[in-house]
Amino acid sequence: MFSDADAAALYDLTNPWDAARYPSDAFYDDLVMAADAVLDVGCGTGSMLRHARESGHSGRLAGIDPDRAALERARRRTDVEWHEGTAADISWDREFDLATMTSNAFQCLVDDDELRASLTAIRTALRDGGRFAFETRHPQARAWEDWNPGNAGDVVDASGRALRVWHEVESVAGDVVTFTETTAEPDGAVLRVDRTSLRFLDVPTLNVFLAEAGLAVEEQYGDWFRGPVAGDSRVIVTIARRT
Incomplete structure (x- = not known):
């Protein structure tokens, strides 16, 4: 994990x-x-x-x-x-x-x-x-439109572990955007999912x-x-x- x-x-x-x-x-x-x-x-x-x-x-x-x-x-x-x-x-x-x-x-x-x-x-x-x-x-820049798995990023943590991180929008309700951040292994095996709402x-x-x-x-x-x-x-x- x-x-x-x-x-x-x-x-x-x-x-x-x-x-x-x-x-x-x-x-x-x-x-x-x-x-x-x-x-x-x-x-x-x-x-x-x-x-x-x-x-x-x-x-x-x-x-x-x-x-x-x-x-x-x-x-x-x-x-x-x-x-x-x-x-x-x-x-x-x-x-x-x-x-x-x-x-x-x-x-x-x-x-x-x-x-x-x-x-x-x-x-x-x-x-x-x-x-x-x-x-x-x-809000006019609509930054959340770029938060999708197609824009996943590959990183290497301090221990040398390769990771892939991406964001995915769940909902846009008025001025509040709710999305998830997924941290996974390079093959896509999910290690962690965090959910956040931003106004x-x-x-x-x-x-x-x-x-x-x-x-x-x-x-x-x-x-x-x-x-x-x-x-x-x-x-x-x-x-x-x-x-």
């Missing part, structure tokens, strides 16, 4: 934090290194915060995530705070200059009540004038949720080079400030 720990290790292998290769990583690195206290919501294996500490960040760095296996990998670095929980579980009050949700983690907030509770908790954790930076896939919010709807939570949009981009949101944008990058 392919365990949770195996999945976390494979994620680190296939999604390395590398600002030289990925403009998204460079975008967040600039924000994190300029902030004294940073909270990464949905930190996963902690690669962004681990990299920040390795790069000389001397302030407070904290990550929170509900995935225990991912946190086990994150906790190999002991000079960063790691907490188990969801965005709505955040209980800090005005302790951070910056909160982040990277790697489209924001889209995991599917239900209206969950989204509102999460944004309220994130705002509460920010100091006056603190900022919340995150990205979400733009694809457009700009007006997204900004209403932020405003309701007391977060004012300060900057919003359609790419990682700070270009405007346009008709061909595949991403919505948002920086909102606590009001």
